[in-house]
Amino acid sequence: MEFQEMLRRMVVERASDLFIKVGSPPSLRIDGKVHFLDSDDISPQDTVEFYEAIEDSKREGFKNQQEIDCAYELPGIGRFRVNIFRQRGYIGFVFRHIESQIPNFKELNLPEEPMAKLASYPRGLVLVTGVTGSGKSTTLAAIINHINMNFNRHIVTIEDPIEFVYKDKKSIINQREIGIDTSDFHTALKHVVRQSPDVILIGEMRDRETMEAAISAAETGHLVFSTLHTVNAQQTVERIINFFPPHQHNLIRLQLSLILEGVISQRLIKRKATQGRLPAVELMIKSPTIKDLLMEGRTTELYKAVREGEYFGSQTFNQALKKMYQSEQITLEEALSGADNPEELKLELKGVTKGTTADFDFEY
Numbered sequence: 001m002e003f004q005e006m007l008r009r010m011v012v013e014r015a016s017d018l019f020i021k022v023g024s025p026p027s028l029r030i031d032g033k034v035h036f037l038d039s040d041d042i043s044p045q046d047t048v049e050f051y052e053a054i055e056d057s058k059r060e061g062f063k064n065q066q067e068i069d070c071a072y073e074l075p076g077i078g079r080f081r082v083n084i085f086r087q088r089g090y091i092g093f094v095f096r097h098i099e100s101q102i103p104n105f106k107e108l109n110l111p112e113e114p115m116a117k118l119a120s121y122p123r124g125l126v127l128v129t130g131v132t133g134s135g136k137s138t139t140l141a142a143i144i145n146h147i148n149m150n151f152n153r154h155i156v157t158i159e160d161p162i163e164f165v166y167k168d169k170k171s172i173i174n175q176r177e178i179g180i181d182t183s184d185f186h187t188a189l190k191h192v193v194r195q196s197p198d199v200i201l202i203g204e205m206r207d208r209e210t211m212e213a214a215i216s217a218a219e220t221g222h223l224v225f226s227t228l229h230t231v232n233a234q235q236t237v238e239r240i241i242n243f244f245p246p247h248q249h250n251l252i253r254l255q256l257s258l259i260l261e262g263v264i265s266q267r268l269i270k271r272k273a274t275q276g277r278l279p280a281v282e283l284m285i286k287s288p289t290i291k292d293l294l295m296e297g298r299t300t301e302l303y304k305a306v307r308e309g310e311y312f313g314s315q316t317f318n319q320a321l322k323k324m325y326q327s328e329q330i331t332l333e334e335a336l337s338g339a340d341n342p343e344e345l346k347l348e349l350k351g352v353t354k355g356t357t358a359d360f361d362f363e364y
Helices: 003-012 044-051 056-065 112-120 136-150 185-195 208-219 233-242 246-259 288-296 299-307 317-326 332-337 342-349
Strands: 017-020 027-030 033-036 067-074 078-087 090-098 124-129 154-159 172-177 199-202 223-228 260-270 277-285
Touching (some): 003 017, 003 044, 044 090, 056 067, 112 260, 124 136, 124 233, 154 185, 199 208, 223 233, 233 246, 233 260, 233 299, 260 332, 288 299
């Protein structure tokens, strides 16, 4: 199977990923599961076609590091994020399809009013979190596009690589790619505040230096968005604090209480009746209670504050899953598998907020 045909099949099958490994047929990840294509095994020579098509700077980076991230666009088929690496001495590839049209909050099953609220803030830090492949980049793109469509702002993105490409609407957007437009996140962030940005998007918080720069940018009046590989708000706050040595923890807690406006944590859940997955979203939006908990380091109490923070737009995973199940978007089995606390979700579906599941006979 030719390389272009593999990518075409990926788009047609609505696969999230394409895996190219020497010695095996190409394979697709569809709705979270890997399926092999009916094709010959990939040979070492088969990988040369794409490798020679990538930019010289990326090939040089691959020679030095033996792995690299880049973007690739095939006219008439689509745009892809690509990770190139070595395994057992051979070159391997993983392609991730990037939708050509940036979806809006409603299309992504994201709570529209709270998301729009977070996008409208003049300053602060907003984090999108979740495991690899949970849709963080797509959610960030929807936020940036919402700002672009509704506000007159200057937006600077720092990405590795650039995934979604924006067209200026009400905002002007400068997109900078690591390895092409700047050497690394830290260098880009060091200079970004002199580029008169209103909004800064950082593709990923990878180290303490990047986190320090993001906090500083938010403190000096910018709206900063980024991602972390954490599963919920509590873990996110604890991860940020643990980036820093113990003697700085009290200062970081104080800074977070002042600048952290929201944490959007998501996981993908299989749809009930059709192909595809939907994000279930935990939203922690700052309230007076959450601000106090952050300042005092009482992170174990954040879950309760989120659960009781509906007035401010917050919701837990269980509350999101309950809505998705009751609207028949997902099955009960999928709802329970995606829950942080399945027993608590069962109680919520029964309209019970206290007690234990041992007290009730559940029939669905």
